[in-house]
Amino acid sequence: MPLFDLPLDELREYRSASTAPGDFDAFWSGTLAEAREHDLDARFEPVDTGLSTVRVLDVTFAGFGGHPVKGWLTLPAGAGAPLPLVVQFIGYGGGRGLPHEHLLWASTGRAHFVMDTRGQGSAWGGGGDTADPVGSTPAYPGFMTRGIDAPENYYYRRVFTDAVRAVEAARSHTLTDAARTAVLGSSQGGGIALAVGGLVPDLAAVAPDVPFLCDFPRAATLTDRHPYREIGLHLRTHRGRTGDALRTLSYFDGVHFAARGSAPALFSTGLEDQTCPPSTVFAAFNAWTHDDKAIEVYDFNDHEGGGPFQEATQLRWMRSYI
Numbered sequence: 001m002p003l004f005d006l007p008l009d010e011l012r013e014y015r016s017a018s019t020a021p022g023d024f025d026a027f028w029s030g031t032l033a034e035a036r037e038h039d040l041d042a043r044f045e046p047v048d049t050g051l052s053t054v055r056v057l058d059v060t061f062a063g064f065g066g067h068p069v070k071g072w073l074t075l076p077a078g079a080g081a082p083l084p085l086v087v088q089f090i091g092y093g094g095g096r097g098l099p100h101e102h103l104l105w106a107s108t109g110r111a112h113f114v115m116d117t118r119g120q121g122s123a124w125g126g127g128g129d130t131a132d133p134v135g136s137t138p139a140y141p142g143f144m145t146r147g148i149d150a151p152e153n154y155y156y157r158r159v160f161t162d163a164v165r166a167v168e169a170a171r172s173h174t175l176t177d178a179a180r181t182a183v184l185g186s187s188q189g190g191g192i193a194l195a196v197g198g199l200v201p202d203l204a205a206v207a208p209d210v211p212f213l214c215d216f217p218r219a220a221t222l223t224d225r226h227p228y229r230e231i232g233l234h235l236r237t238h239r240g241r242t243g244d245a246l247r248t249l250s251y252f253d254g255v256h257f258a259a260r261g262s263a264p265a266l267f268s269t270g271l272e273d274q275t276c277p278p279s280t281v282f283a284a285f286n287a288w289t290h291d292d293k294a295i296e297v298y299d300f301n302d303h304e305g306g307g308p309f310q311e312a313t314q315l316r317w318m319r320s321y322i
Contacts, residue, residue, distance in 0.1 A: 019250070027151060035161045040169060049099045054107075057075070063158070067133055068130070074105075074112045079111070082177040108318075132155070138238075140230045179204070188213065190211030194208050202262075206265045207266045214281060216246065
């Protein structure tokens with residue numbers, strides 16, 4: 001696929017036309033306060049994985065609504081003092097999978113926590129283990145339109161709340177150092193990392209790769225690829241509801257979380273990415289408020305972005321922060 005979005009010099013200046021709702025901050029502070037009324041109840045159970053260089057703990061904690069959410073905490077074998085912590089979020093349709101799928105960050109001597117995404121984990125990888133017990137109004141198959149009738153009902157309200165609670169759960173373990181916490185993820189995981197970067201004020205670093213869930217008004221009309229296409233297919237049937245849908249989505253737009261980002265950040269994008277178009281990624285990058293930020297651009301890559309090359313860049317970059 002040839003380049004289809006704005007030229008690179010224009011991408012570097014591009015700003016989203018999306019505006020944050022006036023009650024954006026109140027909505028999220030109220031949502032998180034409601035979640036924190038439930039005991040975090042973080043439980044860490046050892047798992048026999050057959051791995052000798054790491055120790056894995058099966059984690060359960062209370063997310064949105066007090067619902068149980070799963071995760072893996074992986075620690076270098078023999079760790080005896082609090083370690084820098086990397087919290088990772090998963091791409092669309094995937095789940096936490098199996099412990100041996102997540103060895104990179106623990107291999108650097110850091111603690112690594114990966115959050116299962118509620119209701120997902122059936123499209124690729126080793127699967128997921130977290131249900132989403134909340135129903136929704138009629139939605140196109142997938143997750144993008146579940147509860148799109150109102151921000152209070154929207155699916156990603158639950159996911160982003162789970163993600164903030166995941167950071168709290170990971171930090172509650174005695175072998176993690178809360179002051180040295182970074183969050184990262186790719187695609188949907190990058191979008192979740194952006195949300196956490198805007199909602200948790202004391203992170204050391206944020207690294208969203210080819211992030212999804214950014215600049216919804218442009219994304220929904222620029223690309224015909226799923227998952228963004230789910231929005232258009234939903235509105236094809238529910239005629240006349242575009243304004244209401246975009247209002248709901250504005251509470252979950254990575255651009256608005258980026259405008260509240262308070263940690264150093266490393267982004268990435270592929271200029272041929274039609275799943276998460278580069279202009280939508282640059283919209284979030286250009287809105288990121290912390291001065292210490294960078295973006296890796298992969299000229300001839302689609303949604304795979306930098307892949308292992310971006311991981312190598314992250315490994316070098318992260319040394320400066322945790």
